[in-house]
Amino acid sequence: MNVISSDELFLQIRKSQPLTRLVILGVLAYFLSFPLLQHGIAQKDARIVWGWFGFAVLLEIGLSVSAWLLARQGEQTALRQLAWAGVLVIASGIWSDVLATVFKTPDMAREGNPIIVFLRENGGSLWIQYLVGFTAQSLLTVIACALWVAFVRHLPRYKAILLAMRPQSLTEFLWASLGGRTYFSKTENLTVSRSYRLIWWLVLPLILPFDRFLLALEWIGVLPPTPWLRGLITTLQTLFFIVSLLSWLLFVYFENRASLRADPVFARRAQQAHLKGWLLGCSAFTLAVCVLACFSGATYLWATREPEYLQVRIEYANEPVKANVPFPVIYLIENIGSKEVPVSEIQATVWETNGSVVSEKLLFVLATPADEVNTYGPQTTLKLNNVTLSPGNTLRAELWFAGLEPGEVLLKTSIYSGWREKMAPPVNIQIAP
Numbered sequence: 523m524n525v526i527s528s529d530e531l532f533l534q535i536r537k538s539q540p541l542t543r544l545v546i547l548g549v550l551a552y553f554l555s556f557p558l559l560q561h562g563i564a565q566k567d568a569r570i571v572w573g574w575f576g577f578a579v580l581l582e583i584g585l586s587v588s589a590w591l592l593a594r595q596g597e598q599t600a601l602r603q604l605a606w607a608g609v610l611v612i613a614s615g616i617w618s619d620v621l622a623t624v625f626k627t628p629d630m631a632r633e634g635n636p637i638i639v640f641l642r643e644n645g646g647s648l649w650i651q652y653l654v655g656f657t658a659q660s661l662l663t664v665i666a667c668a669l670w671v672a673f674v675r676h677l678p679r680y681k682a683i684l685l686a687m688r689p690q691s692l693t694e695f696l697w698a699s700l701g702g703r704t705y706f707s708k709t710e711n712l713t714v715s716r717s718y719r720l721i722w723w724l725v726l727p728l729i730l731p732f733d734r735f736l737l738a739l740e741w742i743g744v745l746p747p748t749p750w751l752r753g754l755i756t757t758l759q760t761l762f763f764i765v766s767l768l769s770w771l772l773f774v775y776f777e778n779r780a781s782l783r784a785d786p787v788f789a790r791r792a793q794q795a796h797l798k799g800w801l802l803g804c805s806a807f808t809l810a811v812c813v814l815a816c817f818s819g820a821t822y823l824w825a826t827r828e829p830e831y832l833q834v835r836i837e838y839a840n841e842p843v844k845a846n847v848p849f850p851v852i853y854l855i856e857n858i859g860s861k862e863v864p865v866s867e868i869q870a871t872v873w874e875t876n877g878s879v880v881s882e883k884l885l886f887v888l889a890t891p892a893d894e895v896n897t898y899g900p901q902t903t904l905k906l907n908n909v910t911l912s913p914g915n916t917l918r919a920e921l922w923f924a925g926l927e928p929g930e931v932l933l934k935t936s937i938y939s940g941w942r943e944k945m946a947p948p949v950n951i952q953i954a955p
Contacts, residue, residue: 531686535714535715535718537595538676538715541591541595542715543717545592545725548585549725552578552581552582555574555578559571559574559636562574568644575637579657579658582661582665589665592672596671596674596676596679597678599674601677604674605674608667609667612729613663613667614731614735615730615734615738616663616731617663618734618738619741625742630642633651637654637658638654669725673722677770681774683714683718684699684719684774685774685782686714687704688704689704689775690705690706690782690789691796692772695775696768696771699723699771700719700723701716705791706788723764727760727764730756732759733755733756736751826942828942828945829944830859831858831861832856832859832863832865833855834854834855834946836852836949837854838852842954845926845953845955846926847924847925848923850921851870851949852918852919853917853919854916855937856911857916858914860913861913862910862911862913863939864909864910865917866905867905867936868904868919868936868937869901869902870886870901870933870934871901871902872932874931875930877934880900880901883925883926883927883929884900884923884924884925884926884953886922887922887923887924889921891909892919893905902921904921927953929953930951930952930953931950931951932949932951933950933951934948
């Protein structure tokens, strides 16, 4: 097999590069725009929702045209039956879900699509809901089917370009399939489209017909609504396409490994270059990890430094308490700063007096105020939601405890303002029989 690339092959790849770039950018733009849609729905802002829908329709039209043109640029192969079978499965999956939805809820009252729900709750007429739904699903069908046909028709060219880059190891072969450069492409100054090699890893997991069949079966009552099963099917079908592509790549590599390494001198130089690159990469990675660790540590220490704007005073009788009789420890948390500050948690832990081990001699009973209380043995955490102290204001928190057995314990309490921790003065508590 001649693994050296031909001018014709590179010309074909360069011709497809603009389309592959458009598809990748379009898919990324589509998913990155979802937060804007969620914001519009949460705020019930029809302008944002309709603006997003217009953007999505134009984007889907662009993706449909790009995917269709990309499919036309492929080659006629013996896998034509596979391409048509995939189109049939994809279209059947999408439209079985659509038709089952229309059959079971023609008034769209039970449809859970967020855009349909928004239109329904904001007075959108039924024909607008149908128009929006059918437009989106039709374009989605065209995109998914065209991308699948494009993948099947470009498989021979995808295989040829990977072999033309002469990868010398399995790692380098897989790296090339993801858009990376090989030793041969670097030494020969070959420019091979990254988007052309990367696109198949991105679009195949998006062709998800099987979960739509499950939704259709749920709509017609064959299966009960099971969100966990739907999530499992979505995950498995995504893994199926990725594993299928990976298996095909492994087969291609091992089938052609001998011819890829036919020149011993070139193979030896490539392995030396790989080793050198690997050592440099490991060194750079180690240095980056050290720098990142130092930066993260410094950032964490700065973010969790003691909140100097809080001052904590404790009111406690400082006298022995009787076992099994509740008693309070009062914390006065004052904001001595010049800005409003949050108080998020009060965490109290019971220790032996030497501070070496926690103690089970004291039991937490109740606290005020507190939105949520979690107790794990000798440690109690009070979570305070939406508690903000203005400058000069004081928060009064009461924690009630009861002694379980005679002895002496040490109560240590931390006050949290976000991530920052303020230690309250420790309290020695004597428990009498």
